[in-house]
Amino acid sequence: MGPNRPQADVIQLTLPxxxxxxxxxxxxxxxxxxxxxxxxEEIEDIKxxxxxACTNVVRHAYKETENPGSIHIQCHVYEDxxxxxxxxxxxxxxxxxxxEQLTPIYAGKSLEDLDExxxxxxxxxxxxxxxEIRSESGVVxxxxxxxxxxxxxxxxxxxxxxxx
Amino acid sequence: MDLLIxxxxxxxxxRVVLGGxxxxxxxxxxxxxxxxxxxxxxxNRITVDLEAVEYMDSTGIGIFIGIMKxxxxxxxxxxxxxxxxxxxxxxxxxxxxxxxxxxxxxSE
Numbered sequence: 001m002g003p004n005r006p007q008a009d010v011i012q013l014t015l016p017x018x019x020x021x022x023x024x025x026x027x028x029x030x031x032x033x034x035x036x037x038x039x040x041e042e043i044e045d046i047k048x049x050x051x052x053a054c055t056n057v058v059r060h061a062y063k064e065t066e067n068p069g070s071i072h073i074q075c076h077v078y079e080d081x082x083x084x085x086x087x088x089x090x091x092x093x094x095x096x097x098x099x100e101q102l103t104p105i106y107a108g109k110s111l112e113d114l115d116e117x118x119x120x121x122x123x124x125x126x127x128x129x130x131x132e133i134r135s136e137s138g139v140v141x142x143x144x145x146x147x148x149x150x151x152x153x154x155x156x157x158x159x160x161x162x163x164x
Numbered sequence: 165m166d167l168l169i170x171x172x173x174x175x176x177x178x179r180v181v182l183g184g185x186x187x188x189x190x191x192x193x194x195x196x197x198x199x200x201x202x203x204x205x206x207x208n209r210i211t212v213d214l215e216a217v218e219y220m221d222s223t224g225i226g227i228f229i230g231i232m233k234x235x236x237x238x239x240x241x242x243x244x245x246x247x248x249x250x251x252x253x254x255x256x257x258x259x260x261x262x263x264x265x266x267x268x269x270x271s272e
Contacts, residue, residue, distance in 0.1 A: 052222060058188055120222050
């Protein structure tokens with residue numbers, strides 16, 4: 001990539017919406033993040049966020065369809081950030097599911113009150129810098145991780161925006 | 165995406181070593197193994213070693229919550245020791261760290 005190049009390089013991957021392919025999704029984004037120079041910890045966080053988004057597709061997206069369906073993953077590689085979109089063409093998220101998944105396990109709760117259900121969206125929000133959930137022909141979870149430079153907080157991206 | 169499960173049965177305790185990737189694909193195997201141990205008679209303690217776990221997501225958290233509940237119901241002790249750094253991070257950001265009995269360091 002040349003300096004100040006506004007266009008993203010795009011890497012796309014379509015996988016069957018089956019748990020056995022989750023590892024392939026993680027390996028792919030890990031490879032992309034690695035070549036962008038993210039740290040080991042950041043790469044592991046990105047893998048986890050993408051793993052959660054893909055697991056949601058496998059678990060929820062195609063429940064009501066006979067066809068197993070697909071997971072669509074797009075990695076947009078910018079100079080200063082990686083934007084990963086995980087999408088499906090399934091039934092969409094219910095508000096209940098989103099609310100449930102946005103809650104961590106609070107320390108104050110007793111064990112009996114803990115829910116075995118999803119923490120997926122909560123984790124994605126915690127691990128990534130920006131998250132957007134869109135309803136299109138299914139659900140798209142768009143998550144952004146900024147490349148940290150010289151110890152400067154990565155979400156300070158106004159300078160590179162201005163240069164474009 | 166390899167999963168490692170080793171179980172050792174002592175007189176009143178089961179020890180389980182987990183390693184590799186715990187995700188929605190490998191989770192059923194992990195859950196089945198742990199549940200089969202928890203429901204065995206004559207056992208009062210289950211310990212799980214997570215040092216070799218390279219990847220774990222919320223699916224794994226769900227399994228541990230389920231097992232811990234089962235252990236409480238059956239009056240059994242559930243302990244985790246030797247977390248890998250990634251598992252410790254996951255336990256901390258989800259809040260499970262404050263709920264789970266963790267023994268660090270020693271294996272005996």
